[in-house]
Amino acid sequence: MDEIRGTIQTITYHSEQNGFTVAKLRVENSRPDELIPIVGHLPAIRTGESLILKGSWSQHKQFGMQFNFQEYQIVYPTTLAGMERYLASGFIKGLGPKLAQRIIQYFGEESLSILDQHINRLKEVEGLGEKKIRQIEKSWQEHKAVQNIMIFLQGHQLSSSLALKIYKHYRNQAVVILKDNPYRMVTEVQGIGFIKADEVAKKFGIESHSSKRIEAGLYFLLQKAQEEGHTYLPEEKLIQRTQEILGIEPALIIFTLDHLSMENKLVRNQQSIYLPYLYQCEIAIAKKLLLLKDSPVNPLPAAELKSRLHSFEQQEGLTLSDLQKEAIEDCFKNKVLVITGGPGTGKTTTLRILIKLLLHYRISFSLTAPTGRAAKRLSEATKASAQTIHRLLEYSPQLSQFQRNHQNPLKTNCLIVDEMSMVDVLLFNALLTTLRPGTLLIMVGDQDQLPSVGPGNILKEIIHSELFTVIQLKTIFRQKENGYIAVNAHRIMAGQFPALPNSAESDFQFIEESDPEKVNAEILKQCKSVLPQQYGLDPIQDIQVLTCMYKGINGADALNQLLQQELNNNHQPVQILQKKFKLSDKVMQVRNNYDKMVFNGDIGKIIAIDTEQQELAIQFEDIVSYDFQEIDDLVLSYAITIHKSQGSEYPVVILPLMTSQYIMLQRNLLYTAISRAKKRVVVIGTTKALYLALKNDKVASRYTSLSNGFLQATQPSIDRPLEKATTHG
Numbered sequence: 001m002d003e004i005r006g007t008i009q010t011i012t013y014h015s016e017q018n019g020f021t022v023a024k025l026r027v028e029n030s031r032p033d034e035l036i037p038i039v040g041h042l043p044a045i046r047t048g049e050s051l052i053l054k055g056s057w058s059q060h061k062q063f064g065m066q067f068n069f070q071e072y073q074i075v076y077p078t079t080l081a082g083m084e085r086y087l088a089s090g091f092i093k094g095l096g097p098k099l100a101q102r103i104i105q106y107f108g109e110e111s112l113s114i115l116d117q118h119i120n121r122l123k124e125v126e127g128l129g130e131k132k133i134r135q136i137e138k139s140w141q142e143h144k145a146v147q148n149i150m151i152f153l154q155g156h157q158l159s160s161s162l163a164l165k166i167y168k169h170y171r172n173q174a175v176v177i178l179k180d181n182p183y184r185m186v187t188e189v190q191g192i193g194f195i196k197a198d199e200v201a202k203k204f205g206i207e208s209h210s211s212k213r214i215e216a217g218l219y220f221l222l223q224k225a226q227e228e229g230h231t232y233l234p235e236e237k238l239i240q241r242t243q244e245i246l247g248i249e250p251a252l253i254i255f256t257l258d259h260l261s262m263e264n265k266l267v268r269n270q271q272s273i274y275l276p277y278l279y280q281c282e283i284a285i286a287k288k289l290l291l292l293k294d295s296p297v298n299p300l301p302a303a304e305l306k307s308r309l310h311s312f313e314q315q316e317g318l319t320l321s322d323l324q325k326e327a328i329e330d331c332f333k334n335k336v337l338v339i340t341g342g343p344g345t346g347k348t349t350t351l352r353i354l355i356k357l358l359l360h361y362r363i364s365f366s367l368t369a370p371t372g373r374a375a376k377r378l379s380e381a382t383k384a385s386a387q388t389i390h391r392l393l394e395y396s397p398q399l400s401q402f403q404r405n406h407q408n409p410l411k412t413n414c415l416i417v418d419e420m421s422m423v424d425v426l427l428f429n430a431l432l433t434t435l436r437p438g439t440l441l442i443m444v445g446d447q448d449q450l451p452s453v454g455p456g457n458i459l460k461e462i463i464h465s466e467l468f469t470v471i472q473l474k475t476i477f478r479q480k481e482n483g484y485i486a487v488n489a490h491r492i493m494a495g496q497f498p499a500l501p502n503s504a505e506s507d508f509q510f511i512e513e514s515d516p517e518k519v520n521a522e523i524l525k526q527c528k529s530v531l532p533q534q535y536g537l538d539p540i541q542d543i544q545v546l547t548c549m550y551k552g553i554n555g556a557d558a559l560n561q562l563l564q565q566e567l568n569n570n571h572q573p574v575q576i577l578q579k580k581f582k583l584s585d586k587v588m589q590v591r592n593n594y595d596k597m598v599f600n601g602d603i604g605k606i607i608a609i610d611t612e613q614q615e616l617a618i619q620f621e622d623i624v625s626y627d628f629q630e631i632d633d634l635v636l637s638y639a640i641t642i643h644k645s646q647g648s649e650y651p652v653v654i655l656p657l658m659t660s661q662y663i664m665l666q667r668n669l670l671y672t673a674i675s676r677a678k679k680r681v682v683v684i685g686t687t688k689a690l691y692l693a694l695k696n697d698k699v700a701s702r703y704t705s706l707s708n709g710f711l712q713a714t715q716p717s718i719d720r721p722l723e724k725a726t727t728h729g
Contacts, residue, residue, distance in 0.1 A: 001054040004067060005075070007082070008049045009035055013614065015629045019043050019164040025051070025067070040069035041164045043146050048085035050075040074147055076112050080104055083111050092143065094135040102126070115140050149174050162196070165189060178204055183216030187223075194220035194245070209248055214256040217246045218266070222275050226455045230703040231282055231425060232274040272705065278455060281429040285458070286709030288432040293336045293468060295438045300332045300361070312356050324350045327471035328357065331414075331442060334469045338420075338462060339444045341473030342493065343675040344486030347444055348381040349477065351416065354442075355384050358414060363440075365414035368392045368431075370422040370452075372602055372621045374647035378418045389423070389431055390597065397595040404434040413439060419647045420445035424454025425706075448493050450646055450672050451702065453600060461706040484508035489675045492667060495694055498674075507677075511684045516553040519656050522684050523559065524566055526654055527638075535680070537652060539567050540586050544650035545639035546673045548664035554656040559639035567638065574609050576616075576631045583609055587618060588637035588644065596624050601644050603637050642673045653677035657685030657693065665693040 006027040013022040021042045024035040037060070038053060055069035077086050087100035095103075106125050107114050114121050119140070122133045146167065152175055153163035167174050169189045177184060182201045185192040194216060206213060221241050225233050233241075235257070242253045257273065260266040267274040309328060313320055320328075327339050327350050341347050358365045367386035369375040379386040392410070394403035404410055415435060417423065420443040423431075435441065443459065451457045463470050476486045485507050488498035500510040513519050527539045537543060545563065550556045564573070564585060573580035581587070589602045598604075598620055608617035614628040626634065637644075655673050657665075670693040674681055683690070 001070065002056055002067075003052065003054050004036070005052050006030075006036070006050070007077075008045060008047050008051065011045055011047060012037075014042070014045055015614075015627070019168075020629060021045055025053075037064075037066035038069060039066055040072065042072060043150060043164050043167060044143070046086070048077070048082065048088075050077050050082070050086075072150075078109075080108065083109075087111070092136055093139040094132050095139075099125075099128070116144075145172055153178075162192075162200075165192065181212050182206065183212055186216060186220055208246070209252055211256060211259075214242070214246065214248070214252060215260065215265075217242050218253070218256065218260070218273075219275075221245070222266070222273065225703070226275065226278065228702075229451060229453075229455055229457070229700075231278045231455045231705060232269075232272045232703050234703065235268065235271045235273050238273050269705075269708075272703070278425065281425045282456070282704070282706050282709040283712055285425060285429050285432060286706060287713035288429075288435070289336055289441075289462070289468070290710065290713055291437065292432075292435065292439065292441055293334070295335045297333060297335060302329075305329060305332060305357075308357060308360065309353065312353050316353070318349065320350070320353065321346065321473070321475045321477075323471055323473050323475070324353075327473070328354050330469050330471060331440065332357075334440075335438070336441050336468045337443070338459070338468060338470040339442065339473065340447050340459070340463065340470065342446055342448060342476075342486070343489045344476045345473035346475065346477045347446075347473060348378075350473070351378075351418075351444065352382045354416075355382050363414055364412050365416060366392060366410060366412040367416050367418070369418040369647065370427065371419070371599060371647045374419045374422070376621070377649055386418075388599075389417075389427055390594075390599070393430060393434060395594060395597070397597070400594065402430055402434075405430075406433050408434075409436045410434045410439075414442065415439060416442045416444065418444045420459040421447060421449040422452050422647050423458055424452040425456035425458060425704075426454060428456070428458050446675070448668060448671060449675070450643060450668060453643070453646070455702075455704070456706065457702050457704045458706065461704060465707055465710055467710060485674065485677055485681055488681075489671055492674060492694060493671045495667065495697060497691070497694065507680050509680070509682045510687075510690075511682065512686065513684055514658075514686050516658060516660065519554055519658065519684050520559065520562055523654055523656060524562060526682055526684075527563065528566060531652060531680070531682075535652075540584075540638065542651040543654060544645070544648075544652070544676070545654045545656075546642050546645050546676065547639055547656050548642060548661040548669060550641060552660060554658050554661065556635075556639045556641055559656075560636035563638035564636055574611060576628050579631055579634075581606060581609065581616070581631075581634075581636075583607075586637045587634045588640060589620075589633055590635055591633055593633060597622075598624055601646065601648075603640075603648075642669050642676075645672065645676050648676060649678050650676055651678050652680045652682070654682045654684065657683055657689045659686060659689045659692065661689070662692060665689060665696055666699070667694055667697040668699055669693065 004027055006025040008023050009026050010024045019041040022037065022039050023045060025038050026032065026035055040055065052073040052075055053067065053069040054071040055067055057065060058068055060066050077083050084100050084104045087095055087103065088097040102125055104111050119133065119137045122128050122136065149167050150163050153166060166185065166189060170177050178200065182204055183197050185197045186194050197216065201213060218238065221238060222233060239250055239253050243250055257266065261268040264276065267276050267279040269279065309325060324346050330337055331354055339347055339350060355365065367378055367382065367384055368389050369378050369386060370389055372388055375386045375388045396403055445459050447460050447463055462468060476490065484499050484501060488508055491498050501508065511522060513522055523545060527543050531537050531543060532539050545559055547554060547556050547559065564582065568582045568584055570583045573582045583606055585606045587604055587606060589598045590600060592599045602620050604618040604620040606616055607619050607623065616626040618624050618626060653673060653676050
């Protein structure tokens with residue numbers, strides 16, 4: 001690495017959160033007006049501070065040559081003017097420019113060593129009392145502690161950004177914790193995974209066969225499995241994966257597994273290994289569902305219910321199918337009910353009539369869904385108030401837990417959960433914990449949709465258990481003349497080739513194109529001119545491009561750059577770290593943020609960009625402010641992956657479908673994409689890609705065990721869920 005030395009002259013930007021810094025440095029022995037831009041991470045920075053920086057040079061398009069530093073060292077100034085400027089810069093509380101001048105005048109070149117070693121001598125300076133001296137001493141020692149820890153961490157070949165991240169979390173305990181067990185960072189420091197922690201551990205001399213390393217590897221793989229949707233891993237597979245990442249003998253892994261299971265730090269059940277809270281969640285869910293199911297029911301008189309149903313049908317001007325009527329009637333005969341069916345089969349209509357009955361009989365109810373978009377759509381369709389599960393359970397970011405629990409249950413007699421396929425075991429367990437005995441639970445969803453992003457496969461396992469009443473709606477209602485969306489969605493799920501009408505009036509259009517570049521050009525043409533001109537659509541708000549993957553010519557990343565450039569006519573984009581955003585951009589949150597109450601998959605619009613305050617304002621359900629340093633949570637969403645579209649509906653969906661995406665061409669993925677559209681679908685690609693997706697019905701299996709939970713739930717030895725299992729933080 002190159003090394004430069006100099007003094008900070010101006011600070012362009014500094015983040016208190018992660019230390020990201022842009023400043024200008026006057027290098028030693030250079031002209032006063034010759035300033036070099038520097039970019040890197042510093043815990044704190046002041047003008048007048050002298051630094052030794054190690055890093056490399058790069059050419060910035062806008063700012064020219066700049067120095068990107070990975071390591072730094074603060075060098076105390078040696079001249080009296082430099083010392084005075086350093087002490088007066090404001091990093092020491094209680095020490096301002098006037099007092100700094102008096103200290104320098106009194107102690108001269110000894111001033112910094114006085115602060116370091118003989119701080120009580122400050123009493124010799126006129127006007128300095130005991131209280132002020134103690135304040136200066138505390139601030140000076142804190143400043144030195146930060147520098148010492150950062151120098152120590154960098155001395156172990158940690159980059160300044162990683163060292164700062166570690167210090168920000170552990171503060172003065174950083175060195176002690178890293179020497180004892182650096183693997184703690186995997187679960188405690190956001191953005192540090194096992195691989196990075198393992199690198200740090202090696203630098204701190206931890207042996208490859210250390211029990212701490214093996215335990216950390218096992219936890220890492222089980223948490224990674226959770227992120228992939230599993231609630232456990234088969235023991236043999238876990239041992240194999242652990243051996244691959246750690247490079248040690250299986251016997252050591254088995255010994256560690258035995259030890260962790262004996263101490264209840266992991267759960268071993270029939271050669272399956274669980275994180276304890278996931279095991280407890282599945283047991284608790286099974287137990288609560290069976291408890292609700294067995295609650296006594298006071299059914300309404302059948303004749304009166306049928307008469308009331310007929311009356312509501314006439315009011316709404318519709319005719320319910322026999323299965324829809326059966327579903328509604330079964331809601332008053334059971335305490336746990338599942339209503340499932342594909343697009344256009346009348347799930348929402350069934351709910352709307354059910355809600356009329358609940359209101360008529362004065363039965364209190366709550367409507368909820370896993371995402372803000374799904375809750376809003378549910379509310380609009382049923383004309384009743386609906387909210388996300390997190391809002392319903394009153395999630396507290398400050399406490400990192402729900403305010404509603406078994407001690408503070410929901411005060412409702414009926415809970416209706418829509419988009420159940422999106423609900424994972426953690427969230428569902430938290431929800432069930434809040435239900436009082438005897439509450440009616442109605443779960444609505446499409447079991448053929450993609451499963452939840454989080455662990456589990458709740459809806460499918462409840463249906464396949466055959467322990468609960470399930471009504472599967474089959475008749476397609478949502479179909480107009482020349483309407484093929486619902487029909488084709490069902491044909492796709494059955495493995496049949498969809499109808500590809502030539503009529504421009506049809507709501508399902510297939511455009512044959514094998515050239516990837518021309519596919520993108522056609523997507524742009526449809527968004528920019530064809531669909532807006534023919535149907536009066538807003539290119540950004542009404543049209544959603546869905547694609548199988550992020551990478552590649554027809555992936556979300558490339559399409560977003562193209563569509564942002566062509567659809568958003570606002571001024572030049574603002575460069576924020578490595579991303580470019582414009583005012584009015586369509587953006588998506590890509591991870592749960594409980595402090596902001598914005599969740600993975602939520603789509604919003606940038607309504608303000610403040611470059612001076614380094615903030616974005618985004619309109620989601622509410623207006624949410626983002627610091628520029630939180631930009632990793634956001635991506636452009638003119639085009640999104642099909643996985644991210646779960647629980648949403650869009651007026652128009654455009655779907656590129658190419659054989660180059662063969663890794664992701666799956667029947668249920670295609671089905672999900674088609675069923676997201678309300679008014680129109682435009683598929684652009686090749687019939688071969690369509691054929692490949694239809695024939696690939698191998699849904700990635702998940703290791704889940706709710707079915708086993710139903711068997712174990714009746715055992716008297718099952719404990720109440722762990723506290724972590726009843727929260728979602």
